[in-house]
């Protein structure tokens with residue numbers, strides 16, 4: 001049985017003060033959740049949020065990291081720094097990183113390996129553009145991303161990764177993929193993981209859906225055979241909406 005995860009990606013929203021306010025509002029509202037609850041604030045809010053979620057059921061993730069432990073990489077944050085703070089998850093390969101910061105699969109692969117070495121759980125995002133979907137190459141695109149992003153990672157370690165299927169056309173657009181369309185792609189991802197890492201790991205790995213998830217969509221999404229949770233952007237910025245998603 002795979003334990004569901006609902007993760008909120010706050011993206012570049014919330015100052016430290018705003019983050020404190022949101023987490024204080026959220027704590028009580030999600031305390032009885034039946035899934036793993038994760039919030040991913042900006043780097044500048046991580047320390048305060050981590051302190052405030054001590055002894056609660058909320059875990060904390062970062063939104064990105066460098067693959068090196070330290071060095072002359074101005075403006076970057078290392079896995080060692082995240083680990084020391086108490087961060088548990090790290091989002092890697094988000095389409096916004098791929099699109100605006102030109103992160104390629106090679107780089108994402110290095111980051112995933114490094115996160116695993118430092119016992120951070122990567123939330124690896126994959127997904128197709130609208131153009132790719134319309135020209136019928138969704139599965140090919142996802143297959144390539146998985147093969148390249150997971151290249152050279154031993155099968156046993158792949159089980160620790162969380163994958164988020166995020167069709168790019170559904171992110172921040174209000175256009176949610178239908179639950180059955182999302183499930184179809186997620187099933188395909190699971191099949192690919194079975195090919196890469198073996199049957200058992202494919203059955204075990206948790207795969208989330210992301211893209212305009214709201215309180216009104218989550219029930220149907222979670223009722224699908226292969227969807228193990230959600231990576232939530234916009235709707236994770238409001239305590240009432242996010243807690244309604246978490247308590248689906």
Ligand SMILES: O=C[C@H](O)COP(=O)(O)O
Pocket residue numbers: 009094166170171172173174210211212213231232233234235
């Ligand atoms: O990481 C989260 C996703 O990009 C989804 O964002 P969204 O819920 O605002 O569409």
